[in-house]
Amino acid sequence: MTQASALSPPPTPRGLRVALRGLFGSPGNIVLTLAVLWAAWSVAAPFFRWAVLDAVIWPAQPAACRDVDGACWSFVVAKSGQILFGIYPIEERWRPLLVSLGLLVLIGYSLRPPAWRPSLAAIWAIALPAVLLLMFGGFAGLSYVATTMWGGLPVTLILTVTAVGGAFPLAIFLALGRQSELPAIRGLCIGFIELTRALPLLSILFIASIMLPLLLPEWLLPDKFFRAMIALLLFAAAYLAEVIRGGLQAVPAGQAEAAQALGLGYWQIQREVVLPQALAVVIPSLTNTIIVMIKNTSLVLVVGLFDLISSGRAALADPEWSSPAMETYLFIALIYFGLCFGFGRFAAGLEQRSRISQ
Amino acid sequence: MKQAASPPAPDPAQPAVRIQGLHKWYDGFHALRGIDLEVARGERIVICGPSGSGKSTLIRCINQLERHEAGAVTVDGREATADPKALQAIRRAAGMVFQSFNLFPHLTVLQNCTLAPVQTGLATRAEADALAMSYLERVRIAEQALKHPAQLSGGQQQRVAIARALCMRPSIMLFDEPTSALDPEMVKEVLDTMIALAADGMTMLAVTHEMGFARQVADRVIFMDEGRIVEAGPPEDFFARPQHERTRTFLGQLLH
Numbered sequence: 084m085t086q087a088s089a090l091s092p093p094p095t096p097r098g099l100r101v102a103l104r105g106l107f108g109s110p111g112n113i114v115l116t117l118a119v120l121w122a123a124w125s126v127a128a129p130f131f132r133w134a135v136l137d138a139v140i141w142p143a144q145p146a147a148c149r150d151v152d153g154a155c156w157s158f159v160v161a162k163s164g165q166i167l168f169g170i171y172p173i174e175e176r177w178r179p180l181l182v183s184l185g186l187l188v189l190i191g192y193s194l195r196p197p198a199w200r201p202s203l204a205a206i207w208a209i210a211l212p213a214v215l216l217l218m219f220g221g222f223a224g225l226s227y228v229a230t231t232m233w234g235g236l237p238v239t240l241i242l243t244v245t246a247v248g249g250a251f252p253l254a255i256f257l258a259l260g261r262q263s264e265l266p267a268i269r270g271l272c273i274g275f276i277e278l279t280r281a282l283p284l285l286s287i288l289f290i291a292s293i294m295l296p297l298l299l300p301e302w303l304l305p306d307k308f309f310r311a312m313i314a315l316l317l318f319a320a321a322y323l324a325e326v327i328r329g330g331l332q333a334v335p336a337g338q339a340e341a342a343q344a345l346g347l348g349y350w351q352i353q354r355e356v357v358l359p360q361a362l363a364v365v366i367p368s369l370t371n372t373i374i375v376m377i378k379n380t381s382l383v384l385v386v387g388l389f390d391l392i393s394s395g396r397a398a399l400a401d402p403e404w405s406s407p408a409m410e411t412y413l414f415i416a417l418i419y420f421g422l423c424f425g426f427g428r429f430a431a432g433l434e435q436r437s438r439i440s441q
Numbered sequence: 442m443k444q445a446a447s448p449p450a451p452d453p454a455q456p457a458v459r460i461q462g463l464h465k466w467y468d469g470f471h472a473l474r475g476i477d478l479e480v481a482r483g484e485r486i487v488i489c490g491p492s493g494s495g496k497s498t499l500i501r502c503i504n505q506l507e508r509h510e511a512g513a514v515t516v517d518g519r520e521a522t523a524d525p526k527a528l529q530a531i532r533r534a535a536g537m538v539f540q541s542f543n544l545f546p547h548l549t550v551l552q553n554c555t556l557a558p559v560q561t562g563l564a565t566r567a568e569a570d571a572l573a574m575s576y577l578e579r580v581r582i583a584e585q586a587l588k589h590p591a592q593l594s595g596g597q598q599q600r601v602a603i604a605r606a607l608c609m610r611p612s613i614m615l616f617d618e619p620t621s622a623l624d625p626e627m628v629k630e631v632l633d634t635m636i637a638l639a640a641d642g643m644t645m646l647a648v649t650h651e652m653g654f655a656r657q658v659a660d661r662v663i664f665m666d667e668g669r670i671v672e673a674g675p676p677e678d679f680f681a682r683p684q685h686e687r688t689r690t691f692l693g694q695l696l697h
Contacts, residue, residue, distance in 0.1 A: 335543075337539060337541055337543040338543060338545065340506055340539070340543065341537075341539060341543035341544075341545070341602075342545075342557075343506060343532065344504055344506060344532055344535075344536070344537040344539075344606075345532070345533075345536075345556075345557035345561075345605070345606070345609055346529050346530075346532040346533035346557060346561050346609060347556075347557055347560055347561065348525070348529065351560045351561075355556055355560060356545055356556075359547050360545075360546065360547050363547065437547075
């Protein structure tokens with residue numbers, strides 16, 4: 084019996100006992116625990132009273148919020164259409180709603196590894212023009228809506244999908260090009276990455292929206308919306324390229340050599356052997372960069388495009404309401420949180436999966 | 442079961458490998474200093490020598506993982522030039538096994554074996570699967586086909602690496618210190634696989650210090666030092682009557 088217990092490790096204490104010992108084990112710990120609890124309570128309790136107990140959410144009328152101490156969620160309910168879809172014509176709001184839902188469903192579908200087949204590229208090649216066409220209208224009885232009238236969630240989603248989705252393949256080529264044996268390609272890729280990284284995103288957006296019109300003839304100049312889209316795409320590509328390069332360097336040289344010795348060509352080696360391993364290594368930093376890029380789309384407000392945040396600000400300008408800014412920004416923050424947290428959870432699952440298959 | 446298409450049969454009269462006046466530099470370092478070597482079809486050659494003697498560089502020049510600066514390398518009658526087509530043809534004709542296995546960790550054992558045949562158009566997926574299973578059978582590891590390399594021992598991984606190279610139906614096999622990274626108890630299973638391969642008539646060039654293997658299998662043993670072939674001969678002469686002082690010193694250090 085004593086022999087058996089000597090062979091098996093002593094039981095590790097766990098659960099409530101460990102938690103309690105950590106929190107109240109010594110006088111110092113007791114003081115710290117109580118202080119933190121008190122601080123948390125003094126923040127959470129007033130917030131809870133403001134956001135829930137004293138708040139009104141219905142009716143969605145300006146009158147409902149008069150003489151109310153708490154949050155005026157009625158404003159968010161009344162203005163949700165404008166926050167989500169900007170100044171897009173009210174009677175046509177079903178179009179951006181359909182676009183937003185469609186994009187969210189398609190993003191969810193695309194993130195599942197079983198969907199990663201060549202057909203996915205074809206799906207997006209059809210879906211993206213379709214989405215833009217539906218937003219524009221001007222055919223089949225749909226009224227034409229210029230990009231200056233677009234706003235809110237569909238703008239954030241379209242910019243995110245095109246900037247990140249377009250940047251990713253470009254970033255792979257840039258990262259590979261940076262290691263190319265051809266000096267011209269290597270120089271071009273290094274030059275692009277270093278230049279783009281050295282500029283703040285704001286200045287790139289300003290260049291795209293203000294300076295390009297001065298430099299390019301009008302017939303060659305894309306719409307402001309698409310200029311901002313391309314600026315975001317190029318910016319994201321430079322950052323993603325450096326993350327991917329880190330992954331490429333983590334793959335041992337023997338891997339490409341073994342593939343070469345089997346008679347595989349350069350692109351086959353990259354696609355089948357090097358990139359799958361390189362990308363798996365950098366999933367955490369890729370996730371990080373992509374989440375930053377999702378939030379970066381909000382910077383297009385400086386060049387006069389209405390993303391979620393600027394639509395929310397525009398909604399606040401209504402003089403009938405007492406400008407419940409806090410509620411509006413919390414609502415927008417919740418949407419961003421949903422997008423970014425959702426993506427973060429997806430990436431964590433992907434990381435888990437790639438660890439199992441190694 | 443349909444047989445996978447074989448690559449064009451090499452001309453039996455031609456040497457499998459012909460190396461003439463081969464020079465290779467790494468920056469300033471003169472790694473190969475004029476190598477001449479002809480390997481007949483079906484011949485088994487063991488290359489040995491101290492580290493830095495250029496033996497690995499030599500066999501890596503045969504499948505052009507290292508490009509040479511002077512001289513000519515001809516494999517199956519095809520000269521290695523900068524032309525990517527010639528390069529790929531040579532690499533398909535010459536399979537290689539590395540010291541550190543270099544299996545693809547993100548693929549299963551079976552996928553490791555079928556990747557190149559499918560990607561290069563040598564076989565359809567079904568043909569490649571069947572071919573891979575038959576070679577995995579031959580290296581006695583078919584039951585591990587669905588595992589990932591990290592789940593196998595070093596000896597098992599090296600046997601998979603041999604099967605992977607064989608799946609391209611090479612006419613020549615190059616071994617670059619295939620047992621040096623293995624725990625001692627696993628060396629034998631890999632050597633046995635190589636001996637079986639030799640018995641089937643495969644043309645082989647092996648860089649190894651396994652002198653028992655050289656005695657049993659090699660038609661010729663080559664001793665290299667400082668980028669040159671110092672001595673070459675059948676193993677019975679090579680081990681019993683080494684001609685050069687340098688060879689004698691090397692063998693003395695190896696055997697005692």
